[in-house]
Amino acid sequence: MLGYTLRRLFAAVPTMILLIAASFVLIHVAPGGPFTSERPLPPQVLANIEARYGLDQPMWKQFWDYLSNIVFHFDFGPSFKFKDRDVNDIIAQGFPISLTYGFLSFLVASAIGISLGIAAAIRHNTWIDYFAVSLGIAAQALPNFIMGPILILIFTLQLGWLPGGGWNGGAWPYLIMPVIALSTSYMGSIARITRSSMLEVLNSNYIRTARAKGIAERHVIWKHALKPTLLPVISYLGPVFVYVLTGSVFVDIYFSTGGLGQAYVGSALSRDYSVLLGVTILYGGLTIVVNLITDLAYAWFDPKIRY
Amino acid sequence: MYKLRTSAIATLVASTMLVAPAFAAGTHPTTGEALADDQTFTYRVLDEHSSVDPQVVEDVTGAEVVRDLFEGLMNQDADGKLVPGVATGFTTNDDKTVYTFTLRDNAKWSNGDPVIASDFVYAWQRAVDPELSSPYAWYMEITSIENAGAVIAGDAAPSELGVKAIDDRTLEVTLSAPLPYFATMTTHSTMFPAPRSVIEAHGADWTKPENIVSNGAYVLTEHLPNERSVRERNPMYWNNDNTIIEKVVALVINDENVALTRFMAGELDRTEVPAGQYPRLKEENPDIAISFPRLCNYYYTFNLSEDGPEVFKDVRVRKALAMAIDRKIIVENVLAGGQPEAYSFTPAAVAGFEPPESEMASMDQPARDALAKQLLADAGYGPDNPLKFNMIYNTSEAHKKIAVAMSQMWKQKLGVEAELGNMEWKVFLETRGNQDFDLARGAWCGDYNEASTFLDLLTSPSGYNDGKFSSPELDALMQQARTSSDTTPLYTQVEYIIAAEQPVIPIYHYAGVYMMDSDVGNWPVNNVEQNWYSRDLYKIAE
Numbered sequence: 001m002l003g004y005t006l007r008r009l010f011a012a013v014p015t016m017i018l019l020i021a022a023s024f025v026l027i028h029v030a031p032g033g034p035f036t037s038e039r040p041l042p043p044q045v046l047a048n049i050e051a052r053y054g055l056d057q058p059m060w061k062q063f064w065d066y067l068s069n070i071v072f073h074f075d076f077g078p079s080f081k082f083k084d085r086d087v088n089d090i091i092a093q094g095f096p097i098s099l100t101y102g103f104l105s106f107l108v109a110s111a112i113g114i115s116l117g118i119a120a121a122i123r124h125n126t127w128i129d130y131f132a133v134s135l136g137i138a139a140q141a142l143p144n145f146i147m148g149p150i151l152i153l154i155f156t157l158q159l160g161w162l163p164g165g166g167w168n169g170g171a172w173p174y175l176i177m178p179v180i181a182l183s184t185s186y187m188g189s190i191a192r193i194t195r196s197s198m199l200e201v202l203n204s205n206y207i208r209t210a211r212a213k214g215i216a217e218r219h220v221i222w223k224h225a226l227k228p229t230l231l232p233v234i235s236y237l238g239p240v241f242v243y244v245l246t247g248s249v250f251v252d253i254y255f256s257t258g259g260l261g262q263a264y265v266g267s268a269l270s271r272d273y274s275v276l277l278g279v280t281i282l283y284g285g286l287t288i289v290v291n292l293i294t295d296l297a298y299a300w301f302d303p304k305i306r307y
Numbered sequence: 308m309y310k311l312r313t314s315a316i317a318t319l320v321a322s323t324m325l326v327a328p329a330f331a332a333g334t335h336p337t338t339g340e341a342l343a344d345d346q347t348f349t350y351r352v353l354d355e356h357s358s359v360d361p362q363v364v365e366d367v368t369g370a371e372v373v374r375d376l377f378e379g380l381m382n383q384d385a386d387g388k389l390v391p392g393v394a395t396g397f398t399t400n401d402d403k404t405v406y407t408f409t410l411r412d413n414a415k416w417s418n419g420d421p422v423i424a425s426d427f428v429y430a431w432q433r434a435v436d437p438e439l440s441s442p443y444a445w446y447m448e449i450t451s452i453e454n455a456g457a458v459i460a461g462d463a464a465p466s467e468l469g470v471k472a473i474d475d476r477t478l479e480v481t482l483s484a485p486l487p488y489f490a491t492m493t494t495h496s497t498m499f500p501a502p503r504s505v506i507e508a509h510g511a512d513w514t515k516p517e518n519i520v521s522n523g524a525y526v527l528t529e530h531l532p533n534e535r536s537v538r539e540r541n542p543m544y545w546n547n548d549n550t551i552i553e554k555v556v557a558l559v560i561n562d563e564n565v566a567l568t569r570f571m572a573g574e575l576d577r578t579e580v581p582a583g584q585y586p587r588l589k590e591e592n593p594d595i596a597i598s599f600p601r602l603c604n605y606y607y608t609f610n611l612s613e614d615g616p617e618v619f620k621d622v623r624v625r626k627a628l629a630m631a632i633d634r635k636i637i638v639e640n641v642l643a644g645g646q647p648e649a650y651s652f653t654p655a656a657v658a659g660f661e662p663p664e665s666e667m668a669s670m671d672q673p674a675r676d677a678l679a680k681q682l683l684a685d686a687g688y689g690p691d692n693p694l695k696f697n698m699i700y701n702t703s704e705a706h707k708k709i710a711v712a713m714s715q716m717w718k719q720k721l722g723v724e725a726e727l728g729n730m731e732w733k734v735f736l737e738t739r740g741n742q743d744f745d746l747a748r749g750a751w752c753g754d755y756n757e758a759s760t761f762l763d764l765l766t767s768p769s770g771y772n773d774g775k776f777s778s779p780e781l782d783a784l785m786q787q788a789r790t791s792s793d794t795t796p797l798y799t800q801v802e803y804i805i806a807a808e809q810p811v812i813p814i815y816h817y818a819g820v821y822m823m824d825s826d827v828g829n830w831p832v833n834n835v836e837q838n839w840y841s842r843d844l845y846k847i848a849e
Contacts, residue, residue: 032733038750040740040770041442044460048440083358084514085532093532152565156572164569165560167534253561258534262561266355266533271733 001299004307005292012288017067019284020277024063027273034080034271053080066277076278081270087278094260095282100170101178101257102244109183109190109244110237116187117194118229121202122221132191140188147181148254165256178251186240193236198229227301234301238294242287335551335828341848343826346553348844350577351566355533355559359514361499362434365442367752368557370496375538375555375841376521377499380408380427380478381490383838385831387658387756389491393422393500393522394478403485408478408493415543416502418520424472426522430501432458432465443497446754450492451482485790488757494838495755524550524842533559538841551845570822576846577827580820582705585644594825598645599832600656602753603817604761605649607698607713609810612742612775616696619745623682624694625809628746630679631720632713633672637814641708644820649813651802653761656816656835660758661799665806676720683721690722697726700748701735709814710748739773747773749811756836758798759788765801765810776810 035041035049050056054065069075076087113136120132142150155177156164168174201207202225210220252262260279267275299305334341356369361377364370380394394408414422433439435447435458447455453469469481482489492498505520506513513519516527524544529537538555540547558575560566566578580588580596588596609619618624634648650668653660662668667675688694698714700706710727717723725746730738739747751771753760763769766785767777781804788797805811819837823830828845831837 030733031737035442036733036736036740037442038736038771042445042448042459042770044456045440045442045444048437048444048459048461049442051437052440078511081357082355082532083363084360084511086511090532149564152568157568160572164572164574165565166558167531252533254565256534256558256560256565258531258559262533269732 001296001307005296008292008295012285012292015288016281016284020067020281021063023277023280024066027271027276028059030271032271034273036271053078066274070281076281077274079267079272079275081267081272081275087274090263090275091260091278091282094258094263097167097170097257098252098259098261099245101175101182101251101259102246102248104175104179105183105186106237106241106244108179109186109240112183113187113190114194114230114233116191117233118198118221118226120191120195121198121229124199124202129195132195136188136191136195138188139184140192141185142188143185144181144248144250145254147184148177148250151177151181152254165254167257174255174257178255178257181254182244182248182251186244189236190233190240194229194233197232198225201225201229231298231301234294234297238290239287242283242290245290246283246286335845335847336549338828340828340845342551343846343848346551346846347556348552348554348577348827348841348846349556349558349575351560351570351575351579352557353559353561353563353579356536356557359519359527359536361496361501362430362439362441362443364496371839372527372536372538372557373496373499374523374838375525376519376523376527377496378414378523378544379495379499380410380493382840383494383834383836385829385834385843387831387834387836387838389494392494393427394493397490399489403487403489404482406480406482406489407473408480410476410478411545412476413545414522415545416520416522417526417541417543418502418505419543420502420504420520421475422500422522423475424478425475426500426502427478427498428468428470428472429503430499431470432468433501433506434497435459435468436465437461441497446492446495446497450489450498451484451486453481453483455483487792488755491757492755524840525555535559544842546842550842552841555841567822570824575822576824577830578822580644580822582708583641583643585820588822592822595822596820597823597830597832598818598820600647600654600835601817601819601837602654602657602756602760602835603750604652604654605709605750605814605817606652606748607746607812607814608749608774609746609776609812610742610744610774611777611810614742615775616745618686618688618694618696621686622808623686624688625812627679627682627686627721628717628723629809629812630667630670630675630682632716632812632814634815635672636716637709637712641712642705642815644818646815646818649815650806652765652805652811652813653758653798653802654753654816654835657753657758657761658756658835659795659798661795663799663802663806665803667806679721683723688721688723693722693724695724695726696745697728698746698748699728699730699735699738699744701732702729706748713814742773742775749773750817752817753836758794758801759785762798762801765805774810776808778804778808778810780804 035046054062078086079090116132116136120129123129152164155162162173162176166174207225210224249261249265252259264279299307352368354368356372357366358364358369359372359376361373364373378392380392382390382392384390393410393414395411397406397408399406410424416422434441435444435455444459454463454467457463458465458468471479473479500522502520509518516530519527524541525538526541528539536557540553563579563581569575570578585596609625638646638648650665651662655662700710714725714727717725738744751761751764762785764771765776766782781801784797784801788794791797826847826849828847829843831839
């Protein structure tokens, strides 16, 4: 297992370099640059600015400088748009925010989603099943850009219970709506996948054997059925974990949380090369790590899988 | 040396000095209104500010913060008129090439150090220094300060800039050409002073709340990028006793509809009204929904460059297209925010500007339509030979609505087939800048309250002239205006040329359309540049 993990981490290095190179080229190829503006800068001023950010260097040199600064100094460079801050600052400020509401959303979505799915499967074709399935479908059909406005209208404007946005250090009244908005549709999907997976497992031969042996139903479910049920759920949860952790652009924009998703999209629109690359690298790295964790988790859930 | 020290300025200073301090939970010293206990002003901003470094900031949002944190030589009052800031006044020589500012002796930085003339010298040199490479370095160049261009180009050292501290309280500025409105230009953030010792100690981090030292009525106390920035009273500010607002909070809310909801929920004192919603909001909240003219124009520009379409080189075609647009429908039905219709390039609200009585402005719409048909027919276009071209705009719901309305008006009245193309902002700027279009949207907000900030756009050498219109006559008039003491007739003359040549189609002039809580006192609706200072505001007890 250790050997496997090391091999995977080693293989991640060329993947990351490829990701950085591809993003670097794509960003620079996109029309317009960080200093293209409605008020075109006088040539001399533009030349001074480009020299300051190294944009007057040939592309390979820019790429090399960028890469070596990351590798040797862990410095992702200055932001081209926010002149008082550098990329490390922006990520250090925005990522914990995205992480907080993202992780909470992940917990809420998985806990409620899995419970609903299991309840529906073990009470198959009863009102509990119908209720869970309807709730799951409704949740799935309510993406966060629909949930957001509905929540704000109800809890901020009508009832006046919750602030309509902001972060305030992550105080709980500021967290409730972002977490609900972000977790509902994932919760619906998780419930659906869990339910069908559990039904399949409950109909398998070894469960029939276990029941025939007279093992208590509770024991059958928890001891024998749960782990295999969760395998497909985990392969779904892996990417979901990365999505929610890196923040949602919509939640950031709609609830003004100050999270990283907004910085990411903003940097793409303003051609803030360094911020865009920095966040891409962060997302890429996270994806690689979480995929690895997901694969390792398989081995724990399924004894047939060995690395 | 001719003395221009305005007595009005002296009177104003004297009168503000006489006013007694201490307002909290009291009444306003001049209006007598009861003041609210909580003097916090909270407003919405669309985007995170780019910087709060006066020499670096380039966006309106950032400039609003900087105007509270720092104070320049001169300020603007609620009507946009020039009033003293750190300087108590100034004198100028006969040909207006040397300005001498006298600084007040009680101006202090927030760390208690006095604000002295060399703080301005340092800041201005910094603004043109290639090492800082300020995106607003060009502003220093248009102030005509001696050697500004050469320093920016790296041909002269920053110390050669035409500004020097005669002593701690006297600042002397030498211009390379006479500029009657130089003092007005010192109200811009690029020309605010900068604290040398702090900048040298902290480098680019000097603007962080824990490091920043500023000389304005407020200091930056909290900054959560993309979420909020907070500024609080600076007890060291020379006029702190007359400041009423204690705390100013700027909340970043990208979505204007969310901002409106949060305003309605009482979280904000000010927000923008989304396009088209003003009539409804005004009816429901007459005291709160407000609209007033702004110094911005909205137009479409013809591509008159060599790469441009041949048909637009015919002035009759340009005029026909401009005439056939029913601006009343656009401002009343599409925008619906009290925007004025535009028949001149420069907004009528600009100081010292008289719009020309052009042919188009004096006609009614049916007459314009008839003339448009006639002109287009004369140019050889009609139902059998329809005029075709593309028009581009940057992606936005409001721009799209206007473009659709325009193309429909042309289609119905003239049989013109305009193909609409929307582009993401940076792609749009590049396409327009490369003259890769037939007709393109444009908009411009004045950098200062003077017609040249608009009309310079249409001069041949202007870097902003994306339509590449070129008129030697117009260029000569603009050149003449730079040194003239009476510019009004010259600018009107320039507008007559624009009306005759029609290189652009003015559509409307902007209005500031806000939801403003009725307990906010003294919002400067008459300051067309919307240069507002939190220290002039107050919150009225409800």
